[in-house]
Structure formats: structure tokens, C-alpha cells
Amino acid sequence: MAIGTGKTYKVPIGPVHVGLKEPITAWLDVDGERIVDATIRPGAIHRGIEFMARDRNPIQVIYLAERICGICSFTHIEAFIRAVEDAAKIPVPARAQYIRTIVLELERIHSHILWAGVACYTFGYDSAFHLGMILREKVMDVLEALTGNRVNYGTGTIGGVRRDITPKVEKAIKDMIAFYKSEFSLFYDVAVGDPVALARLRNVGVLSKEDAITHCALGPTARGSGLRVDLRWSAPYEAYADLDVKPVVPQDYTGEVYGDVYDRFLVRVLEVYQSLEIIEKCLEGLPEGDLMWEPKLPKLLSYLKQAEGMGVGSIEGPRGDDIHVVKLTGGQENITWWKVRAPTYANAVSWPIMFRGNDVADAPLIINSVDPCISCMERMLVTDVRKGSKQVVTKSELLQSCREKTRRLMGA
Amino acid sequence: MKLERYIDILSKSIWVFLCNSGSCNGCDIEIVATLTPRYDIERFGMKLVGTPRHADVLLVTGPVTKFMANKLKRIYAQMPDPKVVIAVGNCAASGDVFYKSYNLEGPVDNIIPVDVYVHGCPPRPEAIIEGAAKAVMKLEKMKEELKKAGAPK
Amino acid sequence: MSRCKPEYVKDSKKPEEVAGCLQERFEDALESLEIREYKGGISNEVQYKDMYLKVKREKFLDLIDTLMTFDFLHFQVMSGNDDGDVVTLNYHCTLFRSSERGKEIGLCISVAVPKDDLRMPSLWGRIPGVEYSEREMREMLGVDFEGLPNKGLIFLPEDWDEDIKPWRRDDTGPSPEDVRELS
Numbered sequence: 001m002a003i004g005t006g007k008t009y010k011v012p013i014g015p016v017h018v019g020l021k022e023p024i025t026a027w028l029d030v031d032g033e034r035i036v037d038a039t040i041r042p043g044a045i046h047r048g049i050e051f052m053a054r055d056r057n058p059i060q061v062i063y064l065a066e067r068i069c070g071i072c073s074f075t076h077i078e079a080f081i082r083a084v085e086d087a088a089k090i091p092v093p094a095r096a097q098y099i100r101t102i103v104l105e106l107e108r109i110h111s112h113i114l115w116a117g118v119a120c121y122t123f124g125y126d127s128a129f130h131l132g133m134i135l136r137e138k139v140m141d142v143l144e145a146l147t148g149n150r151v152n153y154g155t156g157t158i159g160g161v162r163r164d165i166t167p168k169v170e171k172a173i174k175d176m177i178a179f180y181k182s183e184f185s186l187f188y189d190v191a192v193g194d195p196v197a198l199a200r201l202r203n204v205g206v207l208s209k210e211d212a213i214t215h216c217a218l219g220p221t222a223r224g225s226g227l228r229v230d231l232r233w234s235a236p237y238e239a240y241a242d243l244d245v246k247p248v249v250p251q252d253y254t255g256e257v258y259g260d261v262y263d264r265f266l267v268r269v270l271e272v273y274q275s276l277e278i279i280e281k282c283l284e285g286l287p288e289g290d291l292m293w294e295p296k297l298p299k300l301l302s303y304l305k306q307a308e309g310m311g312v313g314s315i316e317g318p319r320g321d322d323i324h325v326v327k328l329t330g331g332q333e334n335i336t337w338w339k340v341r342a343p344t345y346a347n348a349v350s351w352p353i354m355f356r357g358n359d360v361a362d363a364p365l366i367i368n369s370v371d372p373c374i375s376c377m378e379r380m381l382v383t384d385v386r387k388g389s390k391q392v393v394t395k396s397e398l399l400q401s402c403r404e405k406t407r408r409l410m411g412a
Numbered sequence: 413m414k415l416e417r418y419i420d421i422l423s424k425s426i427w428v429f430l431c432n433s434g435s436c437n438g439c440d441i442e443i444v445a446t447l448t449p450r451y452d453i454e455r456f457g458m459k460l461v462g463t464p465r466h467a468d469v470l471l472v473t474g475p476v477t478k479f480m481a482n483k484l485k486r487i488y489a490q491m492p493d494p495k496v497v498i499a500v501g502n503c504a505a506s507g508d509v510f511y512k513s514y515n516l517e518g519p520v521d522n523i524i525p526v527d528v529y530v531h532g533c534p535p536r537p538e539a540i541i542e543g544a545a546k547a548v549m550k551l552e553k554m555k556e557e558l559k560k561a562g563a564p565k
Numbered sequence: 566m567s568r569c570k571p572e573y574v575k576d577s578k579k580p581e582e583v584a585g586c587l588q589e590r591f592e593d594a595l596e597s598l599e600i601r602e603y604k605g606g607i608s609n610e611v612q613y614k615d616m617y618l619k620v621k622r623e624k625f626l627d628l629i630d631t632l633m634t635f636d637f638l639h640f641q642v643m644s645g646n647d648d649g650d651v652v653t654l655n656y657h658c659t660l661f662r663s664s665e666r667g668k669e670i671g672l673c674i675s676v677a678v679p680k681d682d683l684r685m686p687s688l689w690g691r692i693p694g695v696e697y698s699e700r701e702m703r704e705m706l707g708v709d710f711e712g713l714p715n716k717g718l719i720f721l722p723e724d725w726d727e728d729i730k731p732w733r734r735d736d737t738g739p740s741p742e743d744v745r746e747l748s
Binding site: 045046047048049051052055063064067068069070071073114130133134137140150151152 | 510
């Protein structure tokens, strides 16, 4: 295997990625075992959602916005509602702002624990995966008690929220926080403090600070490279206006920053602790008051019908900033146009940079580290140009090679 | 016959292949949650495999986009008989909120024949387990018919 | 005009200062400028401010370079609409993302592109992160970006007919036969 002889093979990955946000097609240029370059071609899940919204009124579009992504569904509702409230100049009562913040933070916890479990599964640590999934069930129970469903909550509405936090729900949230403070440290020791995980993830998929800035990286991907960016801090919205949230960066905890997969892992696990503190403070300071600006739906719709203007709503979701732009025209009930930019698309531009110089066996780990919801790669076709033979490598074999590398590092 | 009796007479555990044809991932996460220790479908021996050539059951989620339509047909053709298709979620059954678009080919039964529908947005893990149990019973019936027609065991 | 290095500044400027600077430099080419305030929390005080600008196409690159001297412009998304005889493009960006609490300025820069001359200069050389947005505007609205290296389709499937632009409302938009009703 002579690196640098100039012969590269093109290896396609995808598109049937079981459970990825998109079955994305990626073409890797491979020289031996090292990846030289990569091209990404998205587009398998394009459903034409922005086109569909042209003949629906703003209340109907809430339920369409929720189903853009199943993991960060409340994030999309929140950004859309803020965009409409900006365009139509609708104020939100204080109690509704606090309840929205609590649901946003609960969603962040569940998304980060899910990602941490799947990342451990990818490099062969199955017991950490199952431990993570058991821990996650506690926050799903709380979400079900508060909103009525495990996924796709439907709690937000224009001008407020639809469900209240009753004393029973408050007790459930407090129990959950106490549970996580004692039990989550198990996962922390097992996954982040493990020397095999450190050896496997260090210096894999590096994204430097300059590249993160010019390629507009967001969320934990940018924070893992050392940038102090967080929309909850630089442009506070909802209840974050009364709280002091600081961006979590690795150099505050370990002293130095590499910008690799391990740093992103560390940032996400630490953000779980940050979210637990935020929920506690919100529960203490929960004000009394109305839940909605206008509880009667026909009055709200007739107000929106004569509203005019363009509004922008951008909030910090579990993967980065989510931004929705909406234009309303006076005299028309339907919205004129709508633009959504989910955070994964901005992070996907940095994938080719992260792939360079790494082994093919690390490819599942790098794709997963940017957190495109769930990631499992389905099928790879390895073409040997010299011999003219093709060999189909399945997902299980690809994952197997990812785990074999871990065993080689452990010296087994 | 009751479910427990059928599981006794199964000759081999059911292997499942999952195909996401354009969904929002909510149903896929509930499927992953079904594998985990709280709901634990692995105690019936069902597990996810990486290729349709080893699978008995195909799980499909999502309204089918134009890009994924012929890939879904190829995956269905690669599975050996007898096979069962489960459409998980409201999108796969009828399109749910995604009616009227320029890039969608239709609910799953326009593309491949479906045997079991599991409704919900997303369906709870308990509902997915019940759907899998009905698929097991249907698969057993298909195997008996093949045996009667003289196929080798 | 000196090109900005890829790093974020620590000291932010007030939106009124930035607005004054731009109005001085661009005068008529800047067709409108509006500052919006956002309130939040129990006390309902102003938390952060945003700016909405409208500029002519000829001075667009000049405006971007002027903004880059304050801080490295972070690009978020491009949105657009078909407005009769022009196509309006909105560029959504932010400044001062990493300086202090509550000091981020969100910008929305609107440009009107006439339909008989659908061209815009590409920002790819300055900010490589705009690649996906410019490709999307090209396939959905038909605007050509000069200087963008990879102009292929991004979200539509490979066998899509390139003359149909899904977001246009005139005869290049999708006809009723192209839109399927599922149920």
C-alpha cells in the first residue's frame, strides 16, 4: 500500500443510510486506506415542504414544521413561531416563554444522550449504547407527562403554549433532575473517561478554527473547534434573557482544543449538565400569568390574515442554529413564502474537510460526529480500478472494520 | 392461535431490515428505542441486519420521494421469499401531512405490496411490537402454504 | 478594501454606529434601512437588535466588503421570492457572533434581480459556506451565480427537468400536472 502514488479509487457511500437525516450519497476518493477527498450529494429526502406551505395558513404550517425532523421537532416549531410573531408583532406572555424554554432544554437533553449512545455503538462500545438508551427513557417519560407524546409534541402555538406545567409535572421534572445528577455520572465515567475511547477518537476528523469560521459551522461542531458561539448567549430569546448561559468550549475543561471527534463528544456531554441547571433555574423562577396571547383561534386567524411583513426566527437547537424566514401578506390567509435552514445542512459543508487524511474505517465516526440525527451507513461499493473487480461491502462489514480498529488499538 | 404458540414453532428468529424512504426520522428513533432494554424486541430474537438478502421482514418509513422510489423496488426484489413488508407510521400508510408535492411518489403501497400497517405519528414502541407480532403470524402462514405446495424446508 | 481574516472580533459596535457608517458610504444605493428591537424575559427589556437593508445589485459586493471590515460576516441562509418582474433575494447574515452577551446583530440584505438578467456575483471566494445556498437558489429560482465552481443540482433528483423551477410563480414554475396529491 503505497500512499502518494497518485492512484485514487472513488468509493460511493449511501444513499440508503438507515436512519440518517437524509440518505446522503458521499463519494470518497481513496488511496489505499486513506481518504484523499470527498464529495457529498444530498437530496434524497427533499419532500418539497416549503412549496407545500403556500396553500396553508400559519396554524396548519406549525404541524408541517414539526415533521421536518423527528429529533429536534420542538426546535423547528419554536423558530417558526418566533418568525411569525416577528412578522405580525405579537407579544408572548412571560409564563409561556418559560415553559417553552423548559421544553427546549428537555429536548436538548434527549437529543444529546441519543447521540452519545449511537456514537459509542459506532466504534464498538455496545454496553455504553444500551446504558445511554436506558438513561434516556427517563426524559422521554417527563416529556410525555408534560406534552402528551414522546416525539412530535405539538405544544407551541402562535402567541404562547398550549399546555401548562401542573404540580404533578413539576414533581416529575424535579425527580428527573435528581436522577440524572446521580446516574449520569456513570455514563460520563464509562464513555468520556475511558482511555480506549480517548485513543480511538483523538485526532480523528479534525476541523481547524479558521475552517470552522469560513465554512459557517454551527453548534457543537463549532464549539468543539474552540469558537465561543451560542445564540442563547449572543442574542438571548425567551427565558434566556433572565439567565446567564455561557458557551461550553473544551479549552475551559481540558486546557487545550484539538477540534476532533473527542472534543465534540465532550462538548455534548457537558451540555447535558448545563441543561439540567437551566431547567432547575427556570422552575424556580416560573412566573404566573396567561398561557396564550389570544386563546380563541378564529380571532387569532383573522388577526394574522391582515398582518403584513417579513419575520426571522433563529434559535439554538441541539445541532446548531435553526433559522426560519416567513413572509405574510395583508389580506391573504395563507403564508406567501417560507424558508427553512436546518443546522445539519450548514455543518455538512465541512464534511469534506474533516474526511481528509483519515482512514476509511473512520468514515462512519466522522459522519456521525456532526450529528446528522442517527447515522448508520448502509452499503459501500469498493471498485478496484486496476483489477477491474467490484466488491460490495455491507453496513455490517463496514461497522465491523470500525470496531476492529478499536480492538487493534487496545492491543488485542 | 396465540402469539406465544407461534413463537414456539418458529424455526428461526425473524431478521429485520429497515429502509428510510424520506421520513423525518421520528419513526426510526422509535424503532431504535424498541431494540433497547426497556421494550426489548430482541428477546423474541428479532434483530436488525445490514443487507436485505438476509432479511425476512422489511420495515419502511416515510412517504416515498422520487429519488428513493426505484431504490425501494430494488431492495424489495433482493429479499428472498417468504417475505413480509411492514409500513411504519402515518407517512408510509397515507402520506400524513405531506400531501400535494412535486417530489413525492406516493404512499408505500403504490410502490411495493404492503402486508401490515402500523399507524401513529410516530407509533409507540408497543404498537411496533404488536405490528411485528402480526407479521410473524403472517410469515408462519406463508411458510405453511409453501410447505404444502411442496417447497423444500 | 482589505479582506477580513477568518476570525471573530472581541469588541462589538452598536447597530446605530454600523448603520451610520453604511449610510455615509452608500447614500442612494442603499434603498432602505430599518432597525428592529427584540424584547424578552419577565422584565420585557430590549435584548438584541436586528437590521434590515435593501441595496442595489451594482453595489452589493462593496457592501459585503464594508461589512467584513467590522467582523467576519457569518452567513446563515438565503431566501427568495418571485415578485412579478423581479426576483428578490434576501441574504441573512450576522455580525459580532462571538463578542459579548446580547451584542449580536442580525442582518437581512435584500437585492432585487431583474428577470431578464438573472445574474448575481457569487460570494464563494470570500465565504465558502455559501455553496449550498447558492446552488439551491439556482435550481429553485433560476438565478445564476458567477464565480461558483460547482453549479450542479443539490436537492432535486438527477432526472429532474431543469427548465421547471419549483418556486417560480410564472410559466417556468411547476404546472398542476407536476404536483401529485397523495391522499
